[in-house]
Amino acid sequence: MSELVWVADVVFDARSAGAQGVYTYEADAAVRPGQARWAPLGPRRMIGFVVDVREARLDELGFDPAALKPVGNEIEGLSIPPLTLGLVRETARQTLSPLAVALALAIPPGARDRVVRTWRPTGKAETEGLTFAQKEALAMVVNGEVVERKGKTPAASAKSALRALERRGLVRSESSLLPLAEARLSQGLIRLTDDNEAVQRFLAGPGKSRPAQAVTLMRLQGSEGTGFSAREIKSLAQVSDATIKALLTAGLLVPHGEGPVAAHGALKPNQDQSAAIAAVSQAVADRKAETFLLQGVTGSGKTEVYLRCAAEALRMGRQALYLVPEIALTAQVIAQLRSRFGDQVAVIHSNMGATERLESWQRVRTRAASVVLGARSALFAPLEDIGLIVIDEEHESSYKQDTSPRYQTKRMAQWLASEHGCPVVLGSATPSLETYWSALQKEVRHLVLPGRARTAVMPSVQVIDLKDLYKSRTAALLAPELAEAVSQALAKGEQTILFLNRRAYSPALMCRECGFKLECQFCAVALSYHRREQRLRCHHCGHQERVPETCPRCGGTKVAPFGVGGEKVEESVAAMFPEAKVARLDRDTVRRKGALEETLASFRSGETHILVGTQMVAKGLDFPNVTVVGVIAADLSLNVPDFRSSERTFQLLSQVAGRAGRGERPGRVFIQTLNPDNEAIAAAAAHDYERFAMSALEERREARYPPFFQLVNVLCQGPDRQEVVAAAAVAANRLKRAMPEAEVLGPVDCPIERINAQWRRHTVLKLKPGTDVSPVQSALTEMGSRTVRTVVDVDPSSLL
Numbered sequence: 001m002s003e004l005v006w007v008a009d010v011v012f013d014a015r016s017a018g019a020q021g022v023y024t025y026e027a028d029a030a031v032r033p034g035q036a037r038w039a040p041l042g043p044r045r046m047i048g049f050v051v052d053v054r055e056a057r058l059d060e061l062g063f064d065p066a067a068l069k070p071v072g073n074e075i076e077g078l079s080i081p082p083l084t085l086g087l088v089r090e091t092a093r094q095t096l097s098p099l100a101v102a103l104a105l106a107i108p109p110g111a112r113d114r115v116v117r118t119w120r121p122t123g124k125a126e127t128e129g130l131t132f133a134q135k136e137a138l139a140m141v142v143n144g145e146v147v148e149r150k151g152k153t154p155a156a157s158a159k160s161a162l163r164a165l166e167r168r169g170l171v172r173s174e175s176s177l178l179p180l181a182e183a184r185l186s187q188g189l190i191r192l193t194d195d196n197e198a199v200q201r202f203l204a205g206p207g208k209s210r211p212a213q214a215v216t217l218m219r220l221q222g223s224e225g226t227g228f229s230a231r232e233i234k235s236l237a238q239v240s241d242a243t244i245k246a247l248l249t250a251g252l253l254v255p256h257g258e259g260p261v262a263a264h265g266a267l268k269p270n271q272d273q274s275a276a277i278a279a280v281s282q283a284v285a286d287r288k289a290e291t292f293l294l295q296g297v298t299g300s301g302k303t304e305v306y307l308r309c310a311a312e313a314l315r316m317g318r319q320a321l322y323l324v325p326e327i328a329l330t331a332q333v334i335a336q337l338r339s340r341f342g343d344q345v346a347v348i349h350s351n352m353g354a355t356e357r358l359e360s361w362q363r364v365r366t367r368a369a370s371v372v373l374g375a376r377s378a379l380f381a382p383l384e385d386i387g388l389i390v391i392d393e394e395h396e397s398s399y400k401q402d403t404s405p406r407y408q409t410k411r412m413a414q415w416l417a418s419e420h421g422c423p424v425v426l427g428s429a430t431p432s433l434e435t436y437w438s439a440l441q442k443e444v445r446h447l448v449l450p451g452r453a454r455t456a457v458m459p460s461v462q463v464i465d466l467k468d469l470y471k472s473r474t475a476a477l478l479a480p481e482l483a484e485a486v487s488q489a490l491a492k493g494e495q496t497i498l499f500l501n502r503r504a505y506s507p508a509l510m511c512r513e514c515g516f517k518l519e520c521q522f523c524a525v526a527l528s529y530h531r532r533e534q535r536l537r538c539h540h541c542g543h544q545e546r547v548p549e550t551c552p553r554c555g556g557t558k559v560a561p562f563g564v565g566g567e568k569v570e571e572s573v574a575a576m577f578p579e580a581k582v583a584r585l586d587r588d589t590v591r592r593k594g595a596l597e598e599t600l601a602s603f604r605s606g607e608t609h610i611l612v613g614t615q616m617v618a619k620g621l622d623f624p625n626v627t628v629v630g631v632i633a634a635d636l637s638l639n640v641p642d643f644r645s646s647e648r649t650f651q652l653l654s655q656v657a658g659r660a661g662r663g664e665r666p667g668r669v670f671i672q673t674l675n676p677d678n679e680a681i682a683a684a685a686a687h688d689y690e691r692f693a694m695s696a697l698e699e700r701r702e703a704r705y706p707p708f709f710q711l712v713n714v715l716c717q718g719p720d721r722q723e724v725v726a727a728a729a730v731a732a733n734r735l736k737r738a739m740p741e742a743e744v745l746g747p748v749d750c751p752i753e754r755i756n757a758q759w760r761r762h763t764v765l766k767l768k769p770g771t772d773v774s775p776v777q778s779a780l781t782e783m784g785s786r787t788v789r790t791v792v793d794v795d796p797s798s799l800l
Helices: 080-095 099-103 132-143 156-167 194-204 210-222 230-237 240-251 271-285 302-315 331-344 355-366 376-380 411-420 434-441 467-470 482-491 566-576 595-605 647-659 680-685 689-703 721-738 774-779
Strands: 004-012 022-026 036-041 044-057 113-120 146-148 172-179 191-193 254-256 291-296 319-323 345-348 369-376 386-392 422-428 445-449 460-465 495-499 508-511 528-530 536-537 545-546 559-562 583-587 610-613 626-631 669-673 711-720 743-755 758-767 789-794
Touching: 004 036, 004 099, 044 080, 044 099, 044 647, 080 376, 080 411, 080 789, 099 689, 113 132, 113 422, 132 146, 132 156, 146 595, 156 172, 156 482, 172 711, 191 566, 194 210, 194 595, 210 495, 230 355, 240 254, 240 271, 271 291, 271 302, 271 386, 271 626, 291 302, 291 434, 302 319, 302 331, 302 386, 302 422, 302 445, 319 376, 319 411, 331 345, 345 355, 355 610, 369 376, 376 536, 386 411, 411 422, 411 743, 434 445, 434 689, 460 467, 460 482, 460 680, 460 758, 482 508, 482 626, 482 669, 508 528, 508 789, 545 583, 559 610, 566 610, 583 595, 626 647, 647 669, 647 680, 647 689, 669 680, 680 689, 721 758, 721 774
Parallel strands: 291 422, 291 445, 319 369, 319 386, 345 369, 386 422, 460 669, 495 610, 495 626, 583 610, 626 669
Antiparallel strands: 004 022, 004 044, 036 044, 113 146, 113 172, 191 254, 508 559, 528 536, 536 545, 711 758, 711 789, 743 758
């Protein structure tokens, strides 16, 4: 019988050791799953994480037992909690991703630079046979600890001597993560001045020429009384130290004061809020893994429900996880949590630097912070005893990761809740259809906040049927009703936002003589025409070229723009209202450094009267003087060949409509469309979510799409079309054999069949909800090649 030995399976950062690498080492009794270890990998030692400790037979290792190496020293303070490691495993399982790729989500950034290695004597006095260098190194250790860290590394000869001494048992080395800096979060904080009039004067005057300062103040509005570190303000506003220093000098930012951040009292909830708070708090108290849908329009008081229930979790000595979409992670949200929970709040998001994120990670791991606020990735924070999980704006597509591992935050949060024994609250004014269906099926408990906590009212919405204008030959970029509303707003000193979710001057350039359309040589899309730059540009791969004087195919001279983009809207509106200043906000205009800040500052100050933009204007900052919002072409997103197009159209129109009337004056919204009877448009105009949801759910049921079926999208892509076609055919045949109960569609070309010189062909599986998808991974084993890449997306957010 083969000898048994304890071994540890260790995973390293996939970028350093490969996505598939799980390495096996010799383990002792001190090795535990989740520990960080200095494990040998080739000629180097790297930080690896133990994912399993098991007893194995030597003849089953799969390699020569003589090659089995000790796992290496533990790095104190860097271990991953067991339930977080479990979440990593579950993420890999659900997304069919390598464990190393999923583990990267839980590893704090910049950890290696904060690891300290300390050498200490063991007390053994045996020195016979030591070299001079080894004797010198031993003397250094005996006379005081030898410390190795970034910026303080012993000479190569000394390190070699220390390792030799360690092998002889004369010294031992210990590794640990540098502790948090002594200065607490509450020290050195700054905040927005209480003098709101001074802020408004700056925004209306000097802020026009100091856009970075103006945008910083705009980002902080609504957070009055709450302190932030300078680094937090820099990451929230994306500005420099110089900007913050200038605002401090001007007295618009002021020191927050010494001592800990004070926690403030709560607002008194209304009857509907009280009912929701009672239901969720009971689940918190019972340690019950129950999911709630909290549905309520903006201003209905969802945040107060979240905060009250989080307070209940903290009262029980537990922790709270509060997730928001990246774009919604604003100073106001941070202020709301800090005003209630003081310096117990740790913030984690992608705009933070590596050092700042690592410090937040350490505060959570040491339980110096009991509330974690962050975007999608905060799900993998080292929380050990979660009492409540909140996912605000749960319908946002950003909760689905679009790179490996392609996890759905809501699904992973529910798994995490089941392990911790805590409720999950999904909040939204326009819930995803999957969540709403779960509520209708009583799988999720539905809580509704029907009223508004504030006095603001929903804007009036008018749908304009463009077909009528075409029939009467009076079609124009702005329908008469919208043009009149803009004119009235200008006369009153009010502002307008015009929304068109399409960049450039026009989406294509076409020959009027032969019909030839200029396309990208690397993608299967038309080149967009940018008139101001006189360039044709691909919005998928970035390729650009000059505008031809004649048609490349027939030589004709009638090459002209086809269709309307934001640049054309900006030009036309400026001609219609010459007395107004018109600006545009989209990915093209913000490429230049400082352009975003300049545009926002100008609009906030009132210098710009009309703002034309893509969905960038649908979210983010409030503009209280905006009373008119016009949607130029609501049909654009409806015509996208994707099963979620109507849902996204409804949500986008609802968000755009919310831009109007956010101040004291009522707002008006005008939606121009060729499909006024479409349920997504009609329901958005009526502010009627239930009407839209019931209609869309019936369409999904008939078409066998989520939530009635689960989707798996298998994409094959590569530079050679024939190889991609062949690989996709093989993949489809394997999937049909592996999952005979599945409905397999394809393989077919993707709606955009070529992007960035990569041909794309996909197969879609429709499965009953809850079906084990692991056979997909087994079926596609060894499908990869040097030229064709196979990507599996479980629960895709889009099929484009």
